[in-house]
Amino acid sequence: xxxxxxxxxxxxxxxxxxxxxxxxxxxxxxxxxxxxxxxxxxxxxxxxxxxxxxxxxxxxxxxxxxxxxxxxxxxxxxxxxxxxxxxxxxxxxxxxxxxxxxxxxxxxxxxxxxxxxxxxxxxxxxxxxxxxxxxxxxxxxxxxxxxxxxxxxxxxxxxxxxxxxxxxxxxxx
Numbered sequence: 001x002x003x004x005x006x007x008x009x010x011x012x013x014x015x016x017x018x019x020x021x022x023x024x025x026x027x028x029x030x031x032x033x034x035x036x037x038x039x040x041x042x043x044x045x046x047x048x049x050x051x052x053x054x055x056x057x058x059x060x061x062x063x064x065x066x067x068x069x070x071x072x073x074x075x076x077x078x079x080x081x082x083x084x085x086x087x088x089x090x091x092x093x094x095x096x097x098x099x100x101x102x103x104x105x106x107x108x109x110x111x112x113x114x115x116x117x118x119x120x121x122x123x124x125x126x127x128x129x130x131x132x133x134x135x136x137x138x139x140x141x142x143x144x145x146x147x148x149x150x151x152x153x154x155x156x157x158x159x160x161x162x163x164x165x166x167x168x169x170x171x172x173x
Contacts, residue, residue: 003040011036035063
């Protein structure tokens, strides 16, 4: 198996897995980059091809652990200056535009859970809806996003229902 194969199959899953854990887009991009560097450097150690996903996600978990260990050792500025959020997920073609165009009930839940890193239970409480409703909205929003990525950016769905491939978007390329 090659690094490019692992990238095309799992990069989106890894990105959102990391984002949910670290709640910081810049850190997520750094961790994802470090992860794929380690995957590329150590691909020869992968003995069973069918274990590639679990092997790669173990590297992700180790990188997240390293990130938190490193951030706990650094001195935090007590009066940090506000940092502007990046305008787009440059690695994920059209993501910001698709998120912004979601119906408000989906956009608010997706932003709270995946961008701000809130727990689904807390998002439900803040919105005054049930946890089941939050989960349903997330599922529906993901379905809409997958459809948009498929139509606009020409990503395809693999057998597991995950987006794979390279972007072929006329707006972004």
